[in-house]
Amino acid sequence: MKKKSIIIIGMGEMAGVFARGFLRCGFPVTPVTRQMDSQQVASEIPDPELVLVAVAEKDVQAVLSNIPQQWQESLVLLQNELLPNDWLQHQLNPTVISVWFEKKKGQDYKVLIASPAYGDKANILVDTLASIDISARELQSADELLFELVVKNVYILTTNIAGLKVGGTVSELWKNHEALTRSVAGEIIELQKKLSTQSFDTEKLIDAMLFAFDGDPDHNCMGRSAPDRLKRALQLAEKHQLNLTTLNDIASECLL
Structure with a gap:
């Protein structure tokens, strides 16, 4: 059975790592860049498997304030310096992963420790990262x-x-x-x-x-x-x- 698409908002170094894992697991991946209209993409793909917000910390609030309604139940956040109020102020309930691997331009990723994730899509993240040999673990509570x-x-x-x-x-x-x-x-x-x-x-x-x-x-x-x-x-x-x-x-x- 064909898998649902995954949306990635922001296509920097970290997004590239996740995209590699998603593709290896058989998910079609659709990027949303600064030049694209997320509302238009949402009208074309209203029910993705998940929507990974992979923008920089300084941009995350602007992105969350403009997430299409169709995508709000499928959000995944990975930024540093996150705390619950960052998404609760937008009435959102995303899956969140605390990323403990780094990816620098021109270099492959480097894992420090296992990355913990919590939320409805956490199991997909854990399996996706495992497919490219990055350790992650699913948490049990907020x-x-x-x-x-x-x-x-x-x-x-x-x-x-x-x-x-x-x-x-x-x-x-x-x-x-x-x-x-x-x-x-x-x-x-x-x-x-x-x-x-x-x-x-x-x-x-x-x-x-x-x-x-x-x-x-x-x-x-x-x-x-x-x-x-x-x-x-x-x-x-x-x-x-x-x-x-x-x-x-x-x-x-x-x-x-």
């Missing part, structure tokens, strides 16, 4: 998903922001700058608590971050998005009246 999203946020923001100050790899960051790492991570966790209105076990989150460090000890701390991540974190902290001393110090030292 609470598990929230924890996993916060772990990824703590990892990304801590390494990027501390990396602005000291550079190096994640193993060097922990070995040589544990106090700084704990301070940055602690402030990021406080921000995550504010944004999600939930409490978290700080040491459990740091342990989970260190587990990811062990998945790729030579992973560079600072990507090109690091300055923007720091700026966003401080903007959110100000909005929620949260004073993040260490992050402010790094910003004054490292941001022009």
Whole structure:
């Protein structure tokens, strides 16, 4: 039996990895680029198997606010820095995957640890990634998903922001700058608590971050998005009246 189509909104590096897996599993794949009208595509393909939103973090809100009605029950999100309010404000209930592999231009993907996914389409994501030898696992509850999203946020923001100050790899960051790492991570966790209105076990989150460090000890701390991540974190902290001393110090030292 012919499988239903999969829609991919945004065709960057990460989308290309998923497209390869979907095609290998026998799904027809239809891309939606910036130049295309998603409403027109939805009129032609009103009932896809899933709709993968693979745009950058800075573009996701604009995309979610304009998702065609026909596609809203089939959404999948994969962005970093996600929390439930990012989709709940649009009255959406997507499948979400916390991606723990990286894909850079001109290089194949590199897996750090298994990528957890939760939602109606999670099993398809797990099977799809397995078809191209990327480990993923299906979560059983929304609470598990929230924890996993916060772990990824703590990892990304801590390494990027501390990396602005000291550079190096994640193993060097922990070995040589544990106090700084704990301070940055602690402030990021406080921000995550504010944004999600939930409490978290700080040491459990740091342990989970260190587990990811062990998945790729030579992973560079600072990507090109690091300055923007720091700026966003401080903007959110100000909005929620949260004073993040260490992050402010790094910003004054490292941001022009």
